[in-house]
Amino acid sequence: MDLQQMGDAAQQASYVLAQASTQTKNAALIAMAGALEQNAAAILAANEKDLAIARGNGIGDAMLDRLMLNSARLTAIADDVRNVVRLPDPVGAELESRVLENGMRLSRRRVPLGVVGVIYEARPNVTIDIAALCLKTGNASILRGGRETFHTNQELVKLIRQALAACDLPESCVQYIGEPGREWVSGLLKLDQYVDMIIPRGGPGLHQLCKEQSTIPVIIGGFGIGHMFVDESADLVRAVEVIDNAKTQRPSVCNTIDTLLVHERVAADLLPALSVRMAEKNVTLVAAPPALALLQNGPATVRAAEDGDFDTEWLSLTLGVKLVSDVDAALAHLRAHNAAHSDAILTNSLVNAERFINGAPSAAVYVNASTRFTDGAQFGLGAEVAVSTQKLHARGPMGLEELTSYKWVGQADYLIRE
Amino acid sequence: MDLQQMGDAAQQASYVLAQASTQTKNAALIAMAGALEQNAAAILAANEKDLAIARGNGIGDAMLDRLMLNSARLTAIADDVRNVVRLPDPVGAELESRVLENGMRLSRRRVPLGVVGVIYEARPNVTIDIAALCLKTGNASILRGGRETFHTNQELVKLIRQALAACDLPESCVQYIGEPGREWVSGLLKLDQYVDMIIPRGGPGLHQLCKEQSTIPVIIGGFGIGHMFVDESADLVRAVEVIDNAKTQRPSVCNTIDTLLVHERVAADLLPALSVRMAEKNVTLVAAPPALALLQNGPATVRAAEDGDFDTEWLSLTLGVKLVSDVDAALAHLRAHNAAHSDAILTNSLVNAERFINGAPSAAVYVNASTRFTDGAQFGLGAEVAVSTQKLHARGPMGLEELTSYKWVGQADYLIRE
Numbered sequence: 001m002d003l004q005q006m007g008d009a010a011q012q013a014s015y016v017l018a019q020a021s022t023q024t025k026n027a028a029l030i031a032m033a034g035a036l037e038q039n040a041a042a043i044l045a046a047n048e049k050d051l052a053i054a055r056g057n058g059i060g061d062a063m064l065d066r067l068m069l070n071s072a073r074l075t076a077i078a079d080d081v082r083n084v085v086r087l088p089d090p091v092g093a094e095l096e097s098r099v100l101e102n103g104m105r106l107s108r109r110r111v112p113l114g115v116v117g118v119i120y121e122a123r124p125n126v127t128i129d130i131a132a133l134c135l136k137t138g139n140a141s142i143l144r145g146g147r148e149t150f151h152t153n154q155e156l157v158k159l160i161r162q163a164l165a166a167c168d169l170p171e172s173c174v175q176y177i178g179e180p181g182r183e184w185v186s187g188l189l190k191l192d193q194y195v196d197m198i199i200p201r202g203g204p205g206l207h208q209l210c211k212e213q214s215t216i217p218v219i220i221g222g223f224g225i226g227h228m229f230v231d232e233s234a235d236l237v238r239a240v241e242v243i244d245n246a247k248t249q250r251p252s253v254c255n256t257i258d259t260l261l262v263h264e265r266v267a268a269d270l271l272p273a274l275s276v277r278m279a280e281k282n283v284t285l286v287a288a289p290p291a292l293a294l295l296q297n298g299p300a301t302v303r304a305a306e307d308g309d310f311d312t313e314w315l316s317l318t319l320g321v322k323l324v325s326d327v328d329a330a331l332a333h334l335r336a337h338n339a340a341h342s343d344a345i346l347t348n349s350l351v352n353a354e355r356f357i358n359g360a361p362s363a364a365v366y367v368n369a370s371t372r373f374t375d376g377a378q379f380g381l382g383a384e385v386a387v388s389t390q391k392l393h394a395r396g397p398m399g400l401e402e403l404t405s406y407k408w409v410g411q412a413d414y415l416i417r418e
Numbered sequence: 419m420d421l422q423q424m425g426d427a428a429q430q431a432s433y434v435l436a437q438a439s440t441q442t443k444n445a446a447l448i449a450m451a452g453a454l455e456q457n458a459a460a461i462l463a464a465n466e467k468d469l470a471i472a473r474g475n476g477i478g479d480a481m482l483d484r485l486m487l488n489s490a491r492l493t494a495i496a497d498d499v500r501n502v503v504r505l506p507d508p509v510g511a512e513l514e515s516r517v518l519e520n521g522m523r524l525s526r527r528r529v530p531l532g533v534v535g536v537i538y539e540a541r542p543n544v545t546i547d548i549a550a551l552c553l554k555t556g557n558a559s560i561l562r563g564g565r566e567t568f569h570t571n572q573e574l575v576k577l578i579r580q581a582l583a584a585c586d587l588p589e590s591c592v593q594y595i596g597e598p599g600r601e602w603v604s605g606l607l608k609l610d611q612y613v614d615m616i617i618p619r620g621g622p623g624l625h626q627l628c629k630e631q632s633t634i635p636v637i638i639g640g641f642g643i644g645h646m647f648v649d650e651s652a653d654l655v656r657a658v659e660v661i662d663n664a665k666t667q668r669p670s671v672c673n674t675i676d677t678l679l680v681h682e683r684v685a686a687d688l689l690p691a692l693s694v695r696m697a698e699k700n701v702t703l704v705a706a707p708p709a710l711a712l713l714q715n716g717p718a719t720v721r722a723a724e725d726g727d728f729d730t731e732w733l734s735l736t737l738g739v740k741l742v743s744d745v746d747a748a749l750a751h752l753r754a755h756n757a758a759h760s761d762a763i764l765t766n767s768l769v770n771a772e773r774f775i776n777g778a779p780s781a782a783v784y785v786n787a788s789t790r791f792t793d794g795a796q797f798g799l800g801a802e803v804a805v806s807t808q809k810l811h812a813r814g815p816m817g818l819e820e821l822t823s824y825k826w827v828g829q830a831d832y833l834i835r836e
Binding site for chain 2: 114197235359391393414
């Protein structure tokens with residue numbers, strides 16, 4: 001099947017899905033969850049093929065771990081699908097409704113987007129996750145996972161499509177691009193006649209490719225240097241706890257901090273205590289000159305910051321440290337160094353807190369809290385499709401509602417415009 | 419100034435605007451309105467230059483009329499700006515706010531988009547309109563009007579910038595690309611480092627260019643074939659009134675109907691009466707075979723529909739006519755013929771009304787009403803930036819709120835993630 005046919009089939013399926021009841025969509029989700037458990041042996045066999053090829057290609061342990069399924073993980077994935085069943089269906093809700101002076105009842109009604117294209121990393125659970133969230137919101141999906149998951153995803157998508165058919169929904173509600181080669185991604189990005197939204201999950205290279213090539217609206221996300229600014233009125237003892245949490249609780253993810261900005265008046269008090277804690281947690285500090293001097297006698301490993309260090313998303317146990325003169329200097333640093341995701345201020349000043357909230361160019365801004373809370377589950381959204389760091393349509397963690405659009409509905413009694 | 423500098427200046431200005439009070443932004447708008455009236459002579463002189471060049475280039479009367487300013491029109495434009503002053507400022511509103519189980523107060527706060535790029539037709543009032551709406555919503559704007567308005571827009575933007583400076587706002591809140599040449603448009607479309615949204619107002623060629631070249635999110639709008647479906651249960655006498663209104667009240671605009679779909683069981687009753695009314699209004703009918711036979715003896719001009727007729731946005735006194743067997747056949751026609759803007763059903767059937775509302779791929783769907791209501795003012799939005807026919811971010815008439823984004827704000831007491 002070529003991409004045009006795939007797009008057309010997805011669009012046709014989306015028309016059926018838009019009219020499907022929550023009951024029907026939930027039945028398909030329950031069937032999907034059951035199929036994962038009943039066909040565990042086949043899925044794990046397919047996964048073993050992918051793992052063998054990956055090992056043969058010398059792929060690292062972290063990636064192998066993300067690729068690997070076992071029966072406990074399959075059960076967890078099936079449970080996640082059942083959680084999606086329990087989430088409220090956002091489709092059909094009236095976002096607003098009023099009667100105009102001319103008597104027309106005008107409302108905005110939440111509707112599916114239509115067709116969603118998702119390009120994602122080599123993690124088989126994402127295939128199920130995205131298919132389930134798109135199905136729940138009445139969207140057809142075209143999936144393209146990392147090539148390392150080829151056999152696993154073929155098996156998973158086959159089961160998903162069987163579950164759809166068993167519930168009288170078109171199999172084309174979920175389609176998968178298995179062919180290797182970037183030209184298939186480029187082709188998907190041009191299907192604007194059929195596809196309503198592209199979600200790229202992956203590295204900056206993929207995002208850049210999508211920005212440059214897509215004629216379909218793209219949700220860019222998951223990037224941004226994370227900052228924490230310790231203001232002069234912060235509680236410095238508790239500040240160390242929050243910095244520690246924001247840096248070390250799960251250093252490999254995008255809502256950790258990369259740079260600590262410290263008000264110059266409290267640096268001499270904070271930095272020695274910080275060095276002790278960071279040494280305990282094996283964090284390497286990368287400090288600009290005035291901060292460097294205050295850290296050099298502490299136990300933590302420290303080196304002088306070089307060009308580009310404050311523009312680096314570390315995703316590891318490394319933390320940049322810089323002194324600033326006030327909240328405006330902190331904001332200037334954020335703006336110059338690609339803050340877009342999650343940033344925090346620790347302060348007791350209402351004025352500075354408000355200034356930071358309004359001035360930070362971030363999807364999520366925290367006052368006296370760790371940046372680690374930027375997450376669909378933490379925010380109570382029930383599910384997370386991606387974390388958007390752009391400003392259109394959705395910003396921050398995207399849940400089910402962010403997979404929908406709306407339409408205007410005007411109802412009247414043969415009303416004409418004067 | 420090159421585009422990079424322009425983008426950087428706009429971004430810097432957007433930081434100031436994001437923190438500006440409603441009072442300050444309104445003061446600048448009031449100063450703008452006053453400047454338009456006080457400098458009427460200079461504006462009209464610049465406009466006369468543009469008109470002379472346009473006449474010399476043999477530009478048609480309709481375009482000349484859109485280009486032309488006079489003192490009455492200037493007063494109307496200034497009044498429009500004062501209307502924007504009276505609109506509520508959407509920035510800062512909390513869209514939702516709740517306390518998570520861990521004690522964090524989490525809210526979503528409405529914020530400006532940042533920098534908005536607008537590419538628009540040769541109408542000087544749009545320059546003022548867009549600048550005012552962007553300013554009210556705290557967005558810096560980069561404007562690019564049709565080249566026929568060069569001298570007028572230079573004068574208008576100069577006055578806008580003087581008004582900004584007089585109210586202690588950066589002049590770069592509003593910038594104008596005066597240089598001719600499509601390469602300036604292409605360059606603007608690549609400024610994703612600085613610009614958050616592109617709104618193209620213009621023909622399909624411009625929209626296609628933006629879709630293909632822009633690395634910035636684009637709001638596509640203003641297109642779509644408009645349909646009205648007369649179901650078998652419709653009141654046929656009143657149906658003629660609504661069809662007439664949707665076609666003839668202002669035939670040159672995008673929310674008129676292009677195609678009339680008639681349930682085959684009521685065609686013999688409706689079409690003769692329709693022919694009489696359409697003849698009175700000088701509407702030419704373009705009919706597919708079964709409808710053609712029913713119209714051929716009527717007074718209205720009628721011709722057989724050819725390939726592409728049902729894909730044509732007429733923007734004139736022409737109306738396609740086709741019979742369909744039921745509401746599903748009507749929806750199938752809509753989907754196959756680029757319905758995206760405004761479509762209507764005339765019916766007394768609750769089931770069919772609901773089916774049409776959910777199934778129509780339109781930004782606005784009407785039951786027993788003219789399609790002519792799709793308009794920011796009619797919808798009570800107070801202002802209209804554009805009519806979006808895409809599904810991301812905004813759909814249908816875009817008012818002030820659609821020029822904003824949101825950010826998540828989490829406030830707590832030195833909270834860490836467990």
